[in-house]
Amino acid sequence: MADKSRIISVSLNSEMIRELDKLQESLGFTGRSEIVRAGIRTFVQEEKQKQGMEGKKSAILLVVHADEFDGQVAGIKRDYEALIRTHLHNTIDGGRCVELFLLDGDAKRIESVTRGFLTNKNMDSAKLVIL
CATH class of the missing domain: 1.10.1220 (Arc Repressor Mutant)
Structure with a gap:
């Protein structure tokens, strides 16, 4: 029922x-x-x-934010350099930026970097896709 x-x-x-x-x-x-x-x-x-991600994973993390918060993105990125295989940055409409990260490494670290962007109130959005 x-x-x-x-x-x-x-x-x-x-x-x-x-x-x-x-x-x-x-x-x-x-x-x-x-x-x-x-x-x-x-x-x-x-x-x-x-949830429950374990072991080595590959993922794509997409982050959108206002251009003025590039420094905050760089700060989070710096803590996770070992995970980041590729990073693309592009300016989109009216001073907003899109960041694309190809991540490869420990699942818990991938969760952690994602959480860093998701919980940052200055990020417009953050989306993780597990590959």
Whole structure:
């Protein structure tokens, strides 16, 4: 028997609501709840993939941030030089930067560098793909 859905309350600012509504329309979701559930499922799936990683792994880490935070990226990068096989940096729209790291090494260190970017409030986004 399927678990009954429960209603929860989530606070979003106006910008996030506009973005949510745009995504809902462009992706064809029938309502906000449906797109929020899809987003949560994706996030949970990605986190499960990362949990329990052990041994040597290869991964791609993609980070987006404002140009003014290049120094913070360099600081995090410096602590993980041994993991980084390739690093590409490019400036994109209006002073934002994208960083692509090809990582190879201990899974726990890959988790650690990813966490460093994810928890830095000055990073717009960080996405890890395990290869």
